[in-house]
Amino acid sequence: MPVELNFQDTGGDGVPLVVIHGLFGSADNWRSHVKAWQETRRVITVDLRNHGRSPHAEGMSYDAMAEDVIALLDRLEIPRAHLLGHSMGGKVVISLALVAPERVASLIIGDIAPLAYGHDHDTVFAGLRRLEEGRPANRREADDLLGEHVKERAVRLFLATNLERGDQGGLRLRLGLDEIQDDYETIMGPPAGDGAFPGPTLVLRGAHSPYVTDAMLPALMEVLPEAEVVTLEAGHWLHAEQPEAFRESVEVFLAQRASV
Incomplete structure (x- = not known):
């Protein structure tokens, strides 16, 4: 059964941008970005289960976390959204795109590939x-x-x-x-879902991060064949290390899809 997620909503018209944090993060981490993005669009930031102000619940599978987000979209009567996810949140939005592609206008992935990773926490x-x-x-x-x-x-x-x-x-x-x-083993595993998401996708990676290396790009493109890969001079926390470049990349990508 889905968890009723805590969220923050700027309000506004058009297809919203839904922002999903990474492991140990929360919606609060995105305040400065939201302040900029809300000038031109509706922005919804989400606390995933066991994070922020959302309820605690057993199970951190990507199926379950994607289902939580879909339930939130249903609750807010949002048929389609642009989805932005960093790190673990990136795997959540990839999972959602694979299991319910009709709900996704576009994907923005922050420094993660649809792969399993080793333990480093x-x-x-x-x-x-x-x-x-x-x-x-x-x-x-x-x-x-x-x-x-x-x-x-x-x-x-x-x-x-x-x-x-x-x-x-x-x-x-x-x-x-x-x-x-x-459920840490599951978190470090691959996203849920099969096949590929054929929609517009932006992958922002850190030049000094090990999470999306050149060697990983073939596997990434199998799942996200339309992905545009942009490299920022940053590590894994690229939205914090290079906030202006990160924001601008997102804004340019979304502006190209203003009518979507």
């Missing part, structure tokens, strides 16, 4: 578990706890966006961490 899980047990009173304490396992400050700042004030004071994680960790 052990230190992140360790840091988040340390936060759970440490019950920090403030963000400085939270950063110290995370820093015992996560050395990159930028990653710690990103993970700290998942903290909220608890009922008993102090800070707590709003992630469904048990549910995410229990």
Whole structure:
């Protein structure tokens, strides 16, 4: 049964742009981009299950997460949308395009390929578990706890966006961490669905990221045969590292489909 996802909607006319975050992210991460995009279109940002303000639920399969998003589109009476997804969110929108292509006006994929990846979040899980047990009173304490396992400050700042004030004071994680960790193998696996999505697709990749290498492009093109691949001078978090270039690439791509 689909989860009723939390979302933020700018309102407006036309085919909306639906934005879906990556692992450990949330709709809140996209505020600056939404502020720019809402000038010209309706933008809906989504919290996936076990993320942000959405409910916690067992299972992180791409079938289930795509079904959650389809249920949200149904609830909002949106027949078709432009879908933008970063990292895990990119696999969600690819899955949706493969299982329900009639709901997709176009795809924008942020630095991910429709492939299985290796495990590389052990230190992140360790840091988040340390936060759970440490019950920090403030963000400085939270950063110290995370820093015992996560050395990159930028990653710690990103993970700290998942903290909220608890009922008993102090800070707590709003992630469904048990549910995410229990199904991590599925998250690192390929998207759901079979065949190929024949619609317009933009793939934005980071020049310094290992997630969409040249060697992966043949497999990517098998699933997304109409993909235009644009490389930005960034790592995996290209929308944060190169926000203006990322926004402009998305705006140009969507402007070419203004009548879609």
